[in-house]
Amino acid sequence: MTNDEFTVFLVDDDEGVLKAIGRLLQARGYRIQPFTSPTAFLASHDVSIPGCALLDLSMPDLDGLALQQALSACGSERQVIFLTAKGDIPTSVRAMRAGAIDFLTKPVNDTDLLRAVQEAERKDGEIRSKAASLNSIITKLALLTPREQEVMKHVVAGRLNKQIAGELGTVEKTIKVHRGRVMNKLGVRSVADLVRLAERAGIAGVGS
Amino acid sequence: MGLRAEAHQLFDWTIFNPRFLLLKVAHQTGSWFVNSGDQQSQASPCCDTHVRKLLLAACALLLFMTAHCRANDAPQRVLILHAYNYTFPATTAVSEVARRQLIERSSRPIEIEAEFLDLARFPSEAHAARVAQFLHDKYEGRHFDLILSMGFGAIPFLIKYRDQFAPNVPVVFAGGTKDHFAGYKLPNDVTGVFSSFDPDKILELAERLQPNARHLMVIGGSSPNDRSWQRSAREAIERRAPRLEIITRYDFSYDALLAEVSHLPSDTIVLLLTVYSDADGRSLIPQLVATDIAKAASAPVYGPFETFLGSGVVGGYTETYASLGASAADVALEILSGTDPSKIAPHVNPRQAFRVDARAMDRWGLKRTDLPPGTIVQFHEPGLWEQHGLLVVAVASVVLIQSVLLIALLFQRRQLRRTQRSLEESEDRLNFAATSMNIGFWQFDRSTGALWVSEPGRAMFNAAKKGLWTRDSFLAAVQPDDRLLAASALEGNLKVHSRAADVRVVASGGEIRWVSIRSRSNLDEVSASDSVSGAFVDITDQKASETEAELHRQEVAHLMRVSVLGELSGAIAHEVNQPLTAILSNAQAALYLLEQDTPNLAEVQDALRDIVKEDNRAGSVVRRLRGLLKKGEPRAELIDINEMIGSAAALLRSELISRQVRVETELSASRPTVFGDSVQLQQVLLNLIVNAMDAMAATPEKQRRIWICTRETKTGTTEVIVSDSGHGIQPRDSKQLFSPFYTTKDHGLGLGLTICSTIIRKHGGTINLQNGEAGGAIARVSLPSRLMLTAAQ
Structure with missing residues (x-):
């Protein structure tokens, strides 16, 4: 397994949920990295790995929105999908404006989840190919x-x-x-x- | 035989056979002091020869013994001449004292002769001459050393006839005022003691005793002697003329006078001078006259003589005859011891005083307080006090003590009556109160099983029938479940002294009534008394309202729980949603895996296991919720406090997360357990945690922190401490935190802490809130560890 493989970063303080979602995605062939603590996720985050972040909205220490902001603050264009048990409209609007792929409510259906992940994968691929061509031009210019x-x-x-x-x-x-x-x-x-x-x-x- | 005894004998003789007096005196004194032969033969006319010989021998011996001291022991002879006869008490009084004093005080024997001249009553010159001749004849050849003259009447006689029977014998007189002597020239060897006659003083006394007197009657006799007294009194009487109307009766017929004095106005002073004879020539004795007049008079009578006192006369300024006699004897003794009579001037008897008769004063109602100072009160009937003082004191004391006892008894009786009355009133009130309050009294005899119950009590037990009750008939009325309790209450065997047992009684309509049996047995006196007493109180209404109140309380507590859970509903839904999410994902993963050509069965199994686990998790959340939401009877069970805290934290997990509140626990390793109702205690805990969260709304997120700690203390209590880092308790709120409807929240009911406090109290514990040292509030709940609690009641 190389670091070029699309990876879903799961962050949820609830281990049961974390494990179940992880299992579902794995079964579908996704590579996953689960985290129970948002801070642990941030600390070990590697932007270069293609993938997306599946974040629980309500977590101790750092909630989902704050985590999203923290990710963009460090220059990452990591695609974010939110999972929440009590999604209210103002929160979802804020999340979407900040560039979230989707705002899913628990319990989440596998089709919804997979669609969102696929969308994230597509967007991530787009961004990454753009970045790759630019890189080759810059190399040639050099x-x-x-x-x-x-x-x-x-x-x-x-x-x-x-x-x-x-x-x-x-x-x-x-x-x-x-x-x-x-x-x-x-x-x-x-x-x-x-x-x-x-x-x-x-x-x-x-x-x- | 002593001289004093002899004097007594003499006195007896004068009473019973006065005619022998002279003889007897001469005989007695002679036979005692002289022992001369001729006297002796006279003294013993009837002795036989034998006795005579003995006496002769004795006399010879005595003669021999006394011969050498004859010069000193030769008796001195005194002749007492009485102006009057012995029937005049004054005469007797004066001479008796004088005689006794002469004999007692003289250093030499004294031989006394006495003669009654009776000149006052027989004033004729012939009588005087005869008496003189008689004395001459009688005492011829007898030498006297002294003549003692008693009474003024003897003075003129002596002056005229002394030489005839006692030439040159010195004379000492007693009696007679200076006025009496005015017309006589006394020889040098005649001296003596004047009696005083001071009419002025007598009248002063009378005026003091009768300040309102208007009249003064002066009574005097017609004899020359009387006249001389009248002359003496004239000046003093005339001086009273301006104030008093003066009536003098100096020449009167005795009977007419007695008649007159019996009609005197009561404001009259009667002054009685001497009355030796009246105008009719009737011879009188002044003392007897005084007796008659005092008896007849209708006004107080005063007089100048001591002898008048005791006859009914009020009194006067007098000497006593005894003192006159004593004074005369003093002069006589001086002369007998050799003093020249001419050197001793006649003088007034110094022993004068106001004297009154207490009986006469009482008769006229005269006041003792009016008496001049120094007045001698005679014939004062010694009062009961003086005679029997001690007895009186004793009797009085006895009477007093008896009276005191009597009063005490009366007082006690009154008290008793009052007590009885108040007791009756009190009983009446008690009965009234008992009836109004539905209280019945009872008394139970443990030995006989007999039970007495007052009327309201019978009604309570639905037993109208009269007569004796028994333990069994009483218990029959009680519900079977409560019979044991009722029996022990009746027998005074309840665990705690003087406490009540609440039992159910089936009333007539099948209705259940609550009756509280309060018993009061004297457990200390079990041996002394077998009876137990007490009261029945119908507490059905009380029980009903208690039950109702308890229901209300439970209702309110439940509503509060629902309200808390309502507030937390979102968070709680989240708690259920989490496992549901996990279950769904696991299930879908498993399904997908199974669709594969070569399914990873191990993974499928894992997924299914997780589904079961998550389902359990969801179930426990629902159970907790249901527990908190249901309305049920409080239960009593063992509760693991740490577990309960974990459960509460789990229930609130998502709320805590959404409010960004961190919960830290420090739970006792000893796993403290308490006994009580878990729902109620959980409610308290939830309430405290929610309060803590609310308190931290304005606290920066990073600092929001709840700290829950459990520990067991050495005193057997379990403590649960919930502290936060919020705004703490404002001083103005601290006193009302537990008051109902007091809240500091914008939309609180103000019942949370009130209910917490009630619950904890019911569990036998305490709850208090205070500010922490580092800010924030600290709630401290203290519960008895593993104790049977009252929550179940």
């Missing part, structure tokens, strides 16, 4: 020399080679070579692709 990065910014801004050469105090031919290398290093074939990549990486063109 391969460019400073001169190449400079040239790329001018290209993205829509300048012609001649203009860029004039700006940088060189000849058009040199610019052409740099441009070819950038396109090569970043794996793009057209200027349009380059511009898209630069956008995703959050790089703005010079002078635009």
Whole structure:
């Protein structure tokens, strides 16, 4: 089992409930990590592991909402599903606004639970793939020399080679070579692709 | 024979045979002191010769013995001349004292002769001359050393005839006032004692005794002697003229006078002077005259003489004749011992005094308080007190004691009556009260089994019939279950002295009535008394209201429980929901597992096991709830206090979590147990925990903390302490915490702590609330460990 596997983090102070929900999810093939104490969960939380948090709303020390806030505060985009015995509307609205996947009431039906977990899994996958492509762009950008990065910014801004050469105090031919290398290093074939990549990486063109 | 005895004999003679007096005196004195031959023959005329010889021998011996001292022992002779005769008491009184004193005080023997001249009654000169001749003849050849003259009447006689029978013999006179002597020139060898006559003093006495007197009657006789007294009195009488009307009766016929004095006004003073004869020439004795006049007079009579006293006269300023005689004897003795009579001047008898007759004063109603100081009261009948003082005291004491006893007895009787009356009243009141309050009295004789019951008591037992009751007929009326208790109450065998037993009695309509049997047996005196007494009190109404009140109380307690649980319903639902959630998930997991081609049966088994476990958990929550919600009779059971706290905490778990309150427990390892009703005690605990939670609403979440502790104390009690970190108890609330309807919460009823307090009290315990040192409140419940409690009653 690797840490890349989707994991459901269960937090409920009631051991009986914790065990039963865990068993249900395991039977469905989910990897689970149960915690009876929210603080213990926070302490050992690893954001890199894909998965979601299934939180009991009413717990000693730290209730579900507070735990959700604590998770976002530390920069995690962990998907959260709430489980509660007495869900009232104001609480559920707060939970949903804070980005919860769902607000389930106990006793929870397996279909509802699984749907929510699947939704969480989907969202988590989305977020994770986005993050992965960005990472590859950033890696590729890191391969460019400073001169190449400079040239790329001018290209993205829509300048012609001649203009860029004039700006940088060189000849058009040199610019052409740099441009070819950038396109090569970043794996793009057209200027349009380059511009898209630069956008995703959050790089703005010079002078635009 | 002593001289004193001889004097007595003489006195006897004067009484019984006065005519022999002179002879006898002469004979006695002579035979005793002189023993001369001729006297002797005279003294023993009838002795036989034998005796005579003996006497002669004795006389010879005596003669010899006395011969050598004859010069000193020669008797001195005294002649007593009485102016009057012996029937005049004054004469006797004066001379008797004088005679006795002469004999007693003289250093030498005294030989006394006496003559009664009787000159006052026989004033004729011829009589005087005859008497003088008689004396001359009688005492011829006899020498006298002294003549003692008694009474003034003898003075003129002596002056005239002394030389005829006793020439140059010194004379001592007794009696006669200075006025009497005024007209006589006394020879040098005549001296003596004047009697005093002070009419002024007599009248002073009379005026003091009769301050309202208007008249003064002066009575005097017609003889020369009388006249001289009248002259003496004149000045004093005339001095009274302005105040008193003066009547003098100096010349009167005795019978007419007696008639006159019997009609005197009562404001008259009668002054009686001497009356030796009246106007008719009748010879009188002044003392007898005084007796007659005093008896006849209708007003008090006063007089100048001692002899008048005792005859009915009130009194006067007088000497006693005895004192006159004594004074004269003093002078005589002086002369006999050799003093020259001319050296002794005649003087007034110094022994004068106011003298009164107490009987006469009483007769006229005269007051003793009016008497001048120093007055001698004579004939004072010694009162009973003086005569029998001791006896009187004794009798009086006895009478007093008896009276006191009598009074005490009367008082006691009165007290007794009052007590009786108040007892009757009290009994009446008691009966009334007993009847009104439905109280019957009873008395039971343990030895005979007889039972007496008062009327209201019989009515209570539905037994109108009269006659004796017995233990069995009484018990028959009592419900079978209570008979044992009733019997022990009747026999005074209840465990606690003088306590009551409440029993049920079946009344006529089959209705059950409660009767409290209160018995009072004297357990200390079992041997002395076999009777037990007491009262029956119909307490049906009381029991009914007690039951009703208890029902109300239970109702309220139950409502409070429901209300608490209502508040906690969400949390409690959560407690049921948790196991349901677990059960559902486990079941669905198991189902899914079984659908697989190769089902993991071990896991399925695990899931099923968990389902059972969770179901039990849900069941216990429901049971707890049902226990708290049901309305049932209180039960008495052994309760594990730690367990109960765990149960309460479990019930409140989710509420505690939702309020972010942390509960910490510190439970005694000895697992303290108490006896009582678990629901009620659980209610107390829930109440305290909910109160603690409420108190911490404003406390920061991190600091919300309830601390529950149990422990057993050495005194056999179990303590449950619930403390919080809330706002604590405000001083103004502390006194009313347990009062009904007092609350500090926004929507509290104010009954929670009231009910807690009632429950704990019923369990024989205590509950108190106070502030903790570190803030917050501390509730401390103290219950007796493992004791049979009254909760079941």
